[in-house]
Amino acid sequence: MGRPKKSLKVKEPVRIRERQLANGNVSLYLDIYIKGTRKYESLNLYLIPETDAASKKANIRTRQIAEKIKADRIIALQDRGIKHWDKIKRSSISLVDFLKEYEQDGFGFKESTLKGRSDMRKKVEDYLSKEKLDYIGLNEIDADFCRGFLNYLRTAPHSVAKKQEGRTISPGCAHHHQAVLNGALNKAVRDGLIPGNPMKQLDKREKFQPSPEEREFLTIEEVRTLMETPCTNEQVKKAFLLSCFVGLRLGDVRELTWAKVMNTPDGKTQYVHVWMEKTQKPINVPLSNEALRYMEKKEDPDAKLFKLPTSDATINYHIKKWMKAAKIDKKISYHCSRHTFATMMLTLGADLFTTSKLLGHANVTTTQIYGKIIDKKKTEAVNLVDNLFTPKAELNDEDRTEA
Incomplete structure (x- = not known):
């Protein structure tokens, strides 16, 4: 009877390693070795000294996250090979880390835009905490995750109004977070990190829609x-007032110079040519005599x-006093001049497509909200004549009182 054959121990291509830190914590990282090529990846995960049950439980969870990342890397390496390690590592970035990078991309963007990205990322972190998801990779984001996040936003607590217990964010705020997340996922698609934007798989009825009243x-x-x-x-x-006649945002008006004013080939019309600060896209807007x-x-x-003034808040302070002096009882900020331009164009007979181009909208559906505003105002105007010419004898008591 021959000796039993020795079982060959297959060497793991990816291993979790530990590095002792000076503060007493232990840093976890991946050691990848395939076909003579070695790579290392820091996981930004740390084990803490186990002094009580809570710290032991935290370390168990940390090791589980590390094991999950390790398993993801092994599958990705089997599918794509070590030659594509950089792309594998990049596409496996955690959602939160990707969103942090997204909010730190300050090239050409206003501080308010970056703050909006930061606020959205914090809401994502709140949602992950609520769902007890310590880690989720960018490549794991699917339609169900997006659907769950939007449902969370419907009852998400208001982070600023701490004194008003139970107050939730407004639908407009939730719509903004939705739009910013959608933009982040579109960037991930452009960077080749995910094959498609899962937000696009959601039905329109599942998403927040902008309200005309806002x-x-x-x-x-x-x-x-x-x-x-x-x-x-x-x-x-x-x-x-210039923005009321050209529809430009405050950031673009701040940078306006006469060098950006051009003449049409026939010399009959002047127009302003700017790269919009928000979208980083060019736009040409004809200048009326009023502008x-x-x-x-x-x-x-x-x-x-x-x-x-350098501060947007200071500008809006002057606008608020101006509205009061003009006896206009509306909450008007500088950006309302852009809304005014859009509704004025549609009121005067411009079509949606033309108005969309003048505003620099990438999609005409964005402009349709102004069409709804105009339709609503038309309905309100027509309703003003209700019962105006009806004989009082034919009115009921309630209608007679109103008449």
Whole structure:
């Protein structure tokens, strides 16, 4: 009888290693060795000294996360090979780490845009904590995750209004978080980290929709009133009214110079050519005579057209006082000038497609919200004549009182 054959022990291609740190914690990292090529990957996971039951439980969970990442790497390496290690490592980044990178990408973006990304990331972290998900990779995000996150936003607590217990974020705020997450996932697709945006798999009814009531705007008569009403800062007044006639955002108006004003080939029309700060895309907007009235002539074509306060809050403070002086009882910020431009164009007969191009919208569906606003105002106007010509004898008691 021959000797039993020795079983060959297969060497694992990916191993979890430990490194002792000076503070007493232990750092976990991956040691990858395949076909003569060695790679290392820090997991940003740490074991803490086990001084009580809670610390032991935390370490068990940390090791489970490390094992999950290890398993993901082995599968990815089997599918794609060690030559694609950098892409494998990049596509396996955790969702939270990817969102942190997304919010730190400050190239060409306003501070408010980056803050919106940060606020969204914090809401994602709150959702993960609520679901007891200590770790989830970017490549694991699917339609169910997106659906769960949006459902969480429907009752998510308001982080600012701490004194008002039980207050939740508004639908408008939830819609903004949804839009920012959608933008982050689109970037992940462009970077080749995920094959597609799972948010697109959700039905429209599952998503938050922008509310027309949240887009405050001024009527043509109210714009006329403002033109005749003094403002505590005339530069703010001129810049605001210009935006009412061209639809540019505050960030783009801040950077306006005469060097950005061009003439059409026939020389009959002037237009402003800018790279929009928010979208980093070019836009050409024709300048009406009304718009040109608020564009001061400068000797230096590269000089800024307006000397505006550096703080957006200060600008909106002057606008608020201006509205009060004009007896306009609406919550108007500088951005409402853009809404005013859109609704004014549609009111005066411009079609949705043209208005969309003037606003620089990538999709006409974004502009449709203004169409809904106009339709609602038309309905309200028509309803004003209800019962106006009906004989009082035919009215019921309630209608008669209103008449």
